[in-house]
Amino acid sequence: xxxxxxxxxxxxxxxxxxxxxxxxxxxxxxxxxxxxxxxxxxxxxxxxxxxxxxxxxxxxxxxxxxxxxxxxxxxxxxxxxxxxxxxxxxxxxxxxxxxxxxxxxxxxxxxxxxxxxxxxxxxxxxxxxxxxxxxxxxxxxxxxxxxxxxxxxxxxxxxxxxxxxxxxxxxxxxxxxxxxxxxxxxxxxxxxxxxxxxxxxxxxxxxxxxxxxxxxxxxxxxxxxxxxxxxxxxxxxxxxxxxxxxxxxxxxxxxxxxxxxxxxxxxxxxxxxxxxxxxxxxxxxxxxxxxxxxxxxxxxxxxxxxxxxxxxxxxxxxxxxxxxxxxxxxxxxxxxxxxxxxxxxxxxxxxxxxxxxxxxxxxxxxxxxxxxxxxxxxxxxxxxxxxxxxxxxxxxxxxxxxxxxxxxxxxxxxxxxxxxxxxxxxxxxxxxxxxxxxxxxxxxxxxxxxxxxxxxxxxxxxxxxxxxxxxxxxxxxx
Numbered sequence: 001x002x003x004x005x006x007x008x009x010x011x012x013x014x015x016x017x018x019x020x021x022x023x024x025x026x027x028x029x030x031x032x033x034x035x036x037x038x039x040x041x042x043x044x045x046x047x048x049x050x051x052x053x054x055x056x057x058x059x060x061x062x063x064x065x066x067x068x069x070x071x072x073x074x075x076x077x078x079x080x081x082x083x084x085x086x087x088x089x090x091x092x093x094x095x096x097x098x099x100x101x102x103x104x105x106x107x108x109x110x111x112x113x114x115x116x117x118x119x120x121x122x123x124x125x126x127x128x129x130x131x132x133x134x135x136x137x138x139x140x141x142x143x144x145x146x147x148x149x150x151x152x153x154x155x156x157x158x159x160x161x162x163x164x165x166x167x168x169x170x171x172x173x174x175x176x177x178x179x180x181x182x183x184x185x186x187x188x189x190x191x192x193x194x195x196x197x198x199x200x201x202x203x204x205x206x207x208x209x210x211x212x213x214x215x216x217x218x219x220x221x222x223x224x225x226x227x228x229x230x231x232x233x234x235x236x237x238x239x240x241x242x243x244x245x246x247x248x249x250x251x252x253x254x255x256x257x258x259x260x261x262x263x264x265x266x267x268x269x270x271x272x273x274x275x276x277x278x279x280x281x282x283x284x285x286x287x288x289x290x291x292x293x294x295x296x297x298x299x300x301x302x303x304x305x306x307x308x309x310x311x312x313x314x315x316x317x318x319x320x321x322x323x324x325x326x327x328x329x330x331x332x333x334x335x336x337x338x339x340x341x342x343x344x345x346x347x348x349x350x351x352x353x354x355x356x357x358x359x360x361x362x363x364x365x366x367x368x369x370x371x372x373x374x375x376x377x378x379x380x381x382x383x384x385x386x387x388x389x390x391x392x393x394x395x396x397x398x399x400x401x402x403x404x405x406x407x408x409x410x411x412x413x414x415x416x417x418x419x420x421x422x423x424x425x426x427x428x429x430x431x432x433x434x435x436x437x438x439x440x441x442x443x444x445x446x447x448x449x450x451x452x453x454x455x456x457x458x459x460x461x462x463x464x465x466x467x468x469x470x471x472x473x474x475x476x477x478x
Contacts, residue, residue, distance in 0.1 A: 015230040017223045018264045019205050024053070024256045031057035038062045042074035045309040048082065050272075056259050056310045060252045068302055075305035075333040082312055085446075086419045087384045088337040089372065090139035090176070091132055092319075094346050095120050095158055097363065099145030101217030103203075105245065107284035107363050108145050110217060114360045115285060118346045119149060122161055129162050131349040133170025135341055135372050136430035138388035138422065141176040141199065143363075146219060152186030155179055156193035163194060169429045169474055173390040176241070180218070181228030187235030196393050197274050199241035200228045204248040205257025212290070213248055233269045239393070240265070241317070242273045246295045247281030251303050259310050275315040275337065276307060282321050282367065285359040301330050308334025320368040327368060328382070341372035376426070377435055380442050387419030388426065391477035416450055417457045417465075418477045424469040 031054050041055045051059075059071055096119035099108045108115060120128065132140065142158060144150040159175050176197040177190065190198070204210050207222050214220045229240045242261050244254040258276055266272045280295055281287075295303070300322075308316060318327060318335040320342040331338065343349055344362040357365055370378075376386045391397075391414065420443050427439040443466065450456045457478055465476045 014268055015227045015234065017226055019207070019226060019257060019260060021206055021208070021253075024205075024253055024260065027053050027057050028060065028252055028256065031061055033058050033061040033063075033067070035064075035067065038067045038070065042070065042309060045312055046074060046078055046081070048078075048312045050262070050266075050312060051259070051310045053256055053259055053263070056256060056306065059306045059309060060255060071309065072301070072305045072333055075308040078308055078312055079332070079334045079336070083336050084416055085383060085385050086336070086387045086415055087331065087379055088139070088315075088387045088389065088419075089137075089340050089375070090141060090337060091135075091137045091339055091341055091349075091372070092143055092178075092344070093128055093132065093140050093162075093349070094143045094344060094363070095125065096147065096150055097145050097346060098147040098149060099217070100148075101146050101219040102215040103217075103219060104213045104215065104288040104290075105203075105248065105281055105284065107286065107359055109286060111215075112286045112360075116358075116361045118361075120346060124347055124350075125158060125161055126165050127350040128347065129165040129172060130167045130170070132341075133165065133167045133172065134430075136170075136388075136426045137341070137372065138172060139174045139176070139196075139390060140172050141178055141197075144177075144179040146180035146217060150179065152182055152189040156189050159190065159193040159195055169425070171475075173388075173475070174393055181225055182231065184231045184235045187232045187237055191235060191237050195237070196390075197239045197241045198229070198232050198237050199243070199275070199277070200225065200232075201243035201245060201277065201279075202226060202257070202261070203245045205244060205254060205260070206249045209249040229265065229273075230268065233265070238269070238271055239274045241275040241277060243277030243279065243317075245279055245281060246300070246303070247289070247293050249293055251293070251295045251299055255303055255306055255310075258307065262311050262314065272311065272314055275317050276311065277317040277319070278304060278307065279319055279321050282364045283359065284364040285362075297326055297329075300326070301333060304330050304335065305333040320366040321364065323367040324370060324378075328378070331384075338375070340370070340375040342366055342369070373431065373435055376431075377438070380435075380438050385416065385419050385442065385446055386423050386426070387415070388422035389415060389418040389477065390422075391418045394477075413453070413455055413457050414478050416446065417462050420446060420462070421465060421469060421476055424466050425474060428469060 037058050041058045097108045098117050100110055102110045162172050162175050174196040177195050178199045181200055210222045232240055244258055262272045315336045316334050317337045318330055320339050379386050427436045451459055468476060
């Protein structure tokens, strides 16, 4: 039985499957696109209204190069209106790569006997976090395989360990999680540890394709994974992230799947996902895909722009899977978060290894191995404002509360000032001299730009707080 949003009103009908592949394909196949329809959909999105499945399909089916450019331009403008020029920075930290699943696209698959398995000890975890703090990181996402060792109790323990690491001025203020689905009681355990976003990707929203790629382990259960974030919401975790792994199935279908998942969460829990991710298949040890659903660079940029228009207020994450040139291009179409200084090999942050990647020690190949500071400098050059802000999470502005602030657009008055304050910390504590000078110029420019907004934060108060950061005070936010 396919789950419809109306059934969300019945408590015991929640956590039911909500993907109908025939329905999504019918929408894709029957929806027509012309200039008027595409422009009407873009105008609706620019009015900061989430698109329906059929409206999203109008954008997906727009194949005229002129209309594709209009879609991209609409995404650029929408990002500017909702997020300004901020880009949030984070780093992934792999805690353990043992896994009982057998996924054909993953280097950690259980059947890969050449994979070198490791779980960080508490001491190694602390060393990794200290190394990340030494680079200026404030936000991490911890990544785990699906294995009995990585229970909810263990995940909660590692989260608390990470929060407890303080080195010099360094500290991790937000710990997000990418881990296997849990039961409701287990989700409650990790919530009590103080996690930020709980991120679970469906990989592909097509049930038959899903079976083809997931050959063994608990992950083979499509519906259990599909409803994982329902259980998280039932446990009180209102800050969740969804994603699809592009290259497993037709990208047009997967975009609709992500929008359908967003609609479902909004209907049932009154808040959509905090983030959407759209990783592409990259080389991995024992990669075995078969059917070619490769997404080229042109279509990748296009689908990112479509997602931005479809879900105006959802954060969008672009990772180091992509090369620097493509990241530079795609970031303008609506991306709000990127990783920097990324290393995937377990223990590599503290040991300075991973310059030459060993795919038997990593989940997949990364294509942007620049340092965090190099990425920050490129953001400066392209008029972006790097941010390490965690204020909304720590002040309880998550879930419905976050939507209350963000949907009207008021979040800009919090996010831009907090971005400047956290950037100032980075400049004072970690940046080389040239980056520090350039960074304060960027802050001054953004201060001047902020004065044009009538509902902006008090500029004099913001200047005062920035001076307090210069003087050595830390963790100041609005």
